[in-house]
Amino acid sequence: xxxxxxxxxxxxxxxxxxxxxxxxxxxxxxxxxxxxxxxxxxxxxxxxxxxxxxxxxxxxxxxxxxxxxxxxxxxxxxxxxxxxxxxxxxxxxxxxxxxxxxxxxxxxxxxxxxxxxxxxxxxxxxxxxxxxxxxxxxxxxxxxxxxxxxxxxxxxxxxxxxxxxxxxxxxxxxxxxxxxxxxxxxxxxxxxxxxxxxxxxxxxxxxxxxxxxxxxxxxxxxxxxxxxxxxxxxxxxxxxxxxxxxxxxxxxxxxxxxxxxxxxxxxxxxxxxxxxxxxxxxxxxxxxxxxxxxxxxxxxxxxxxxxxxxxxxx
Amino acid sequence: xxxxxxxxxxxxxxxxxxxxxxxxxxxxxxxxxxxxxxxxxxxxxxxxxxxxxxxxxxxxxxxxxxxxxxxxxxxxxxxxxxxxxxxxxxxxxxxxxxxxxxxxxxxxxxxxxxxxxxxxxxxxxxxxxxxxxxxxxxxxxxxxxxxxxxxxxxxxxxxxxxxxxxxxxxxxxxxxxxxxxxxxxxxxxxxxxxxxxxxxxxxxxxxxxxxxxxxxxxxxxxxxxxxxxxxxxxxxxxxxxxxxxxxxxxxxxxxxxxxxxxxxxxxxxxxxxxxxxxxxxxxxxxxxxxxxxxxxxxxxxxxxxxxxxxxxxxxxxxxxxxxxxxxxxxxxxxxxxxxx
Ligand SMILES: [Zn+2]
Numbered sequence: 001x002x003x004x005x006x007x008x009x010x011x012x013x014x015x016x017x018x019x020x021x022x023x024x025x026x027x028x029x030x031x032x033x034x035x036x037x038x039x040x041x042x043x044x045x046x047x048x049x050x051x052x053x054x055x056x057x058x059x060x061x062x063x064x065x066x067x068x069x070x071x072x073x074x075x076x077x078x079x080x081x082x083x084x085x086x087x088x089x090x091x092x093x094x095x096x097x098x099x100x101x102x103x104x105x106x107x108x109x110x111x112x113x114x115x116x117x118x119x120x121x122x123x124x125x126x127x128x129x130x131x132x133x134x135x136x137x138x139x140x141x142x143x144x145x146x147x148x149x150x151x152x153x154x155x156x157x158x159x160x161x162x163x164x165x166x167x168x169x170x171x172x173x174x175x176x177x178x179x180x181x182x183x184x185x186x187x188x189x190x191x192x193x194x195x196x197x198x199x200x201x202x203x204x205x206x207x208x209x210x211x212x213x214x215x216x217x218x219x220x221x222x223x224x225x226x227x228x229x230x231x232x233x234x235x236x237x238x239x240x241x242x243x244x245x246x247x248x249x250x251x252x253x254x255x256x257x258x259x260x261x262x263x264x265x266x267x268x269x270x271x272x273x274x275x276x277x278x279x280x281x282x283x284x285x286x287x288x289x290x291x292x293x294x295x296x297x298x299x300x301x302x303x304x305x306x307x308x309x310x311x312x313x314x
Numbered sequence: 315x316x317x318x319x320x321x322x323x324x325x326x327x328x329x330x331x332x333x334x335x336x337x338x339x340x341x342x343x344x345x346x347x348x349x350x351x352x353x354x355x356x357x358x359x360x361x362x363x364x365x366x367x368x369x370x371x372x373x374x375x376x377x378x379x380x381x382x383x384x385x386x387x388x389x390x391x392x393x394x395x396x397x398x399x400x401x402x403x404x405x406x407x408x409x410x411x412x413x414x415x416x417x418x419x420x421x422x423x424x425x426x427x428x429x430x431x432x433x434x435x436x437x438x439x440x441x442x443x444x445x446x447x448x449x450x451x452x453x454x455x456x457x458x459x460x461x462x463x464x465x466x467x468x469x470x471x472x473x474x475x476x477x478x479x480x481x482x483x484x485x486x487x488x489x490x491x492x493x494x495x496x497x498x499x500x501x502x503x504x505x506x507x508x509x510x511x512x513x514x515x516x517x518x519x520x521x522x523x524x525x526x527x528x529x530x531x532x533x534x535x536x537x538x539x540x541x542x543x544x545x546x547x548x549x550x551x552x553x554x555x556x557x558x559x560x561x562x563x564x565x566x567x568x569x570x571x572x573x574x575x576x577x578x579x580x581x582x583x584x585x586x587x588x589x590x591x592x593x594x595x596x597x598x599x600x601x602x603x604x605x606x607x608x609x610x611x612x613x614x615x616x617x618x619x620x621x622x623x624x625x626x627x628x629x630x631x632x633x634x635x636x637x638x639x640x641x642x643x644x645x646x647x648x649x650x651x652x653x654x
Binding site for chain 2: 070071072073074075076077078079081082083084101131132133135136139161162163165166167168169170171172173174175177178180181182184185200201203204205206207208209222223224225237238241242246250251252
């Protein structure tokens, strides 16, 4: 049985598409205004539609608390990649459709009144694929969270690494988890929220490594893609294969959270997990300096400030 | 699948791949390299160790689930130097290749690798890894046991292990399944090795809509060792015997040994803090982007009650936050979906 890949095309039907959307799960026609109001969750069956980066930020952050960072990061074409279309043309087309510069947005915000660093991905930009820009934004969000010692929330929505940047996309797996690993060692929490879909190299890097992994209901979350669906691996796939609940049942997701409860869940987690400010740690010990075996990491984070105004090229 | 893999490895294009790499047609040349990289007679971890190591004791099992024959790991002595070794292992003969799952590891393989690499760190032994894998095993058991988590965890571990790591891409560097044991202070590649984010067949299936275009995809992805050197993903290319590594194992092993020993000697002289810092910077710097001066994206305010009501009644033609039905429907955009 092949995996049912997410559908990338809107259905054509007789309903005017600017007013109505058909739910791919239950076929119900949904009035767009009501769908928006319901956080893009089908009122009939609970299917979670994908969210744009802006809508996701709006959903999880306190009102007006978002300050975007590095909005000007723009991908290059390191391989001169052309398939049926040139890579720069694909990027330009995606920018025109989405209004985004690439598939991720990062910055600072507040959740339940507490500061967080946040990075959200947008599937509508080239399938949320991770190339150099997405990798750079993710790692900058880790470095910022480490420097400020505030929790990092990453919301993934991605088909995986971006093929058009070749192994430089693959190297973003290392770059991003090098950042999240430093957070882990320094006791700064990472909350990974996996939305539909979170697959390939994004799942096999920072998304799988949250201190807390949250998944939206029935999101496609998995590593292997096309080859499995092409049927080269024989045998029946288990029920609900590569869906949130499957991941939950196998112990890779802490909580499957309905979108309407996501903000409250995150607020609780951030409050429970936010690192104790350094000043308080020292105060508790009187005049004795706090024992911080990995304090060198914070110092490293200060030293590794990326070149920001020029082309960074390995 | 067995047939497919054997045919794929055994198939010859226009002629002998060792000759075709010199072809004036760049697509034919790169495809010849892919065939050489996949040649089942190519020396892999165990074959290389037999020629390189003075001693080798293989260690088995991940201590959680089982032992994965697609990854070998153990303690070795190379040129008088004690090291731990981790590498992928295909089989040269069909039966052995099936037993080793065509070199495609399951999560327990990567967990074994992590266990042994951590042992290396604790004992103060440098790590040498040999990479040759079509990809991590794509299948239900693999996903159930957390193939993505094991790969992510292994990459993360390698970014911080406080001991020198030298990685050699000896054949196929197949995406995340390769990268999971390929994070190093120095990354070397044999001349006919390839390294890619997705198999050329997978890339072609998605972007060209047919696997027949695999050679074109291989060229577009610039997956040869020389290309990877240029991109900075690989630090040094090790020359192979004229007709390819499979034709002369001892000469290949000698070249690999010389390069590995030379880099280990250099890395061992560096203080560990500096080494870890440099490793972070090595990967931190990989990527190609520019920074434009732009205004930040303004997030629209949450609509008030009246606006919501107006929206509900259809008075406004604009959906909030750009999440309307057409956001995200770029119709000709194939999914940027990678394979394993
Ligand atoms: Zn529905």
